């Protein structure tokens with residue numbers, strides 16, 4: 001009967017070309033809310049924290065599950081580049097995936113509704129964003145010209161209307177916005193939701209982030225072309241034993257954007273929205289973010305000043321050049337950046353080990369096929 005049910009359901013887009021990566025420290029009951037949208041995709045679950053803890057995964061999902069023991073077993077000494085006790089561990093899922101696309105989502109994110117009350121299939125919107133071109137070189141004032149009902153506006157050069165390949169689709173959040181701790185502390189009650197003037201909160205737009213402009217990439221609701229930009233999607237070393245937290249995705253976003261600009265690829269932000277249900281503790285977050293709030297005032301000018309040499313023709317080469325520059329330019333800000341630069345190189349070595357044709361296959365001992 002189940003087979004008949006599946007055969008009757010429409011095959012979702014990129015069903016066999018996309019993995020969903022979830023970092024977690026808890027049971028994944030949230031998947032029940034996403035079942036209509038996720039159950040035909042393969043999940044890669046990266047269990048953080050105590051590997052002896054069993055997490056419950058609802059029946060009917062096709063997944064592979066990795067805990068810290070698996071990460072250490074698969075990467076050996078190179079496991080040092082994967083964060084422990086921080087959601088940054090999710091990037092291990094990007095590395096072991098064999099698919100062209102990745103969607104990553106937090107386990108406290110649920111299906112949101114658009115202003116008409118319709119449930120948002122966030123994954124489908126991300127896929128549309130990734131499969132349609134970007135406009136990094138010339139801003140279209142009607143936002144995404146490739147969306148139904150939109151187009152290029154007058155004065156947009158026809159020679160540029162083919163657009164660029166889209167490497168990243170950055171989604172947003174209703175209810176709990178991704179604020180830093182100081183902002184959270186001064187706006188404890190603010191919700192990005194229908195209680196306020198909903199039309200101000202739900203912006204029905206997808207836009208390309210212009211070339212040469214950095215952005216704060218949030219890992220909560222994010223999709224990307226893994227074959228294109230995967231090697232640069234290293235979520236910086238945070239968590240246990242590190243002097244900084246909650247800048248993992250920010251670090252990845254700055255590296256990714258500099259490399260996408262160099263390669264001529266686009267990064268989009270906007271739709272889809274998810275419903276972010278849980279605000280993490282602002283005081284705990286302040287401790288994690290403290291150094292980052294200082295260091296980003298040095299890091300941003302550094303990334304803005306980076307020019308990658310034309311000899312860097314692959315993402316791996318770009319990333320290794322970035323690691324070299326991080327050590328040279330940011331190492332004097334704090335020794336942490338020397339360590340981060342080393343782990344950036346380790347990440348690329350581990351990526352190559354698992355993903356080059358002769359690379360080793362990562363075997364997930366815990367996993368369930370439907």
Ligand SMILES: O=c1ccn([C@@H]2O[C@H](COP(=O)(O)OP(=O)(O)O[C@H]3O[C@@H](CO)[C@H](O)[C@H]3O)[C@@H](O)[C@H]2O)c(=O)[nH]1
Nearest residue numbers: 023024025048085086087106107218219220246249280
């Ligand atoms: O030690 C940990 C803590 C959590 N996780 C998993 O990671 C995600 C996010 O956790 P949570 O929702 O509690 O934290 P947020 O502050 O909302 O996360 C956002 O901030 C950034 C953190 O870098 C990031 O952009 C967002 O994720 C959940 O799935 C937890 O289960 C973990 O793996 N390890």
Ligand SMILES: [Mn+2]
Nearest residue numbers: 106108278280
């Ligand atoms: Mn959260």
